[in-house]
Amino acid sequence: MDRTAILAIDQGTTSSRAIVFDRNGRPSATAQQEFRQHYPQDGWVEHDPEEILRTTLAVCRKALDEAGSKGLTVQAIGITNQRETTLLWERDSGKPIYNAIVWQDRRTADYCNNLKHQGHEESVSARTGLLLDPYFSASKLRWMLENIPGARQRAEAGKLAFGTIDSFLLWHLTGGKVHATDITNASRTLLFNIHSQQWDPHLLDLFDIPASLLPDVNDCTADFGETDPAIFGCRLPILGIAGDQQAAAIGQACFAPGMTKSTYGTGCFVLMNTGNSPIRSGNRLLTTIAWRIAGQTSYAVEGSIFIAGAAVQWIRDNLKLITNAAETEQLAAGLGSNHGVYLVPAFTGLGAPHWDPQARGALFGLTRDTGIAEIARATLESVVYQTRDLMTAMAADGAVPPTALRIDGGMVANNWFCQFLADLLDLPVERPEVTETTALGAACLAGLQAGSYASLDEIAAQWQCQSDFKPQMAAGLRRELIAGWDEAISKVRTE
């Protein structure tokens, strides 16, 4: 029996996780630690890089110990991470010069708007597949260079290194020997040209970023370096890296054009494979690199919803209507209909395809009879309607229509939610056996590079459906519900 295994590091927005996967892609050892979110000002979101590193190393050690006690031999590491989050550190000491500025941070909204008004969005989008939005790394990095005393001079003198979380972890895991990233993380910085697949001098110039700051860009499968033996007591090769949503697409084996995954955690991210050439969205979706393996690039269109599970947290923590997220399932299932109640959870504006940062949340259709169940149901439904808006935009962009939607993330434990998703999309919804698809994707990449998998086909063969939700809703009801949602959205839109 093959006792080799791979350690996947999944450094996410709210927690650091480490999962050891056996040769068959089954999780064998898991450890997770949450860390603090810092909100120094309205719209600012930061993480303490030392805490990111500390929690990551702690969970790795725990998972490695557990795997060892089960007789598994970890042969390699794969890394996956919250994307876009921006770090700048000293090359000599590895010490960050500021907190990590998190993807959710909106401090550079005015700066991005100015660039838009100066007419730069078209050329930025054409090069990167992205939009001029604070979500991506470039304006965050520029903010650090402009606002941290001495940062620009030190950057120009070649003393600083920029990286997304993967790059920062890689630097520290290798004892400061490697400054690199993978192409999926690079493709989210707004500095990387997805056509030439290189850092783009025009964008570096636009955002005023010295090229000396930038990491090398590798395939997702590569020999990224070895861990410093002082860290885990041995040298482990790091053989795979991808941003978390791309890793989830790999873990869900979305390898053919049209195959689509949707991850429902705090936010929701839908990625559809578009094959070997990028599709330019006419509907404000993002074009992104899905992966590059052995020099072969696959692209995806992506839609992001900022608030998904976070809306469930909101009714739990702010409204105190429920005590745990799972209660929403019974509450929603107990109603024969939504009773005309719609929640638009635009708490931080609307993401794709609307991109309306000024929009704010609202509850519509309240009557004297409205109770907790209606609000809980409207909360779950809102995530589904938003997914439909993304899928509609993807279809309008001419993407190959999917035959099913593969789902993962914390919310998919909710069967009512999954069934409503299938009903409203009029599409089969598939929940896999292994729902830790993000970490699995990172493990698969490292496994490919290590030679444990011969090809993507072997990874696809390993994917198993746990539950298949078939659409059952009558077309008329679907139309009626969507009309109600469209009306609610039109009321919160500011643009």
Ligand SMILES: Nc1ncnc2c1ncn2[C@@H]1O[C@H](COP(=O)(O)OP(=O)(O)O)[C@@H](O)[C@H]1O
């Ligand atoms: N049974 C459930 N029904 C609805 N939402 C749920 C359920 N279980 C968890 N959630 C939501 O899923 C989210 C957690 O998912 P997870 O994938 O762990 O998120 P993340 O990786 O973004 O931290 C939370 O926002 C929580 O409210």
Ligand SMILES: O=P(O)(O)OC[C@H](O)CO
């Ligand atoms: O850490 P998650 O799962 O919330 O994912 C964050 C995304 O990568 C942001 O683009």
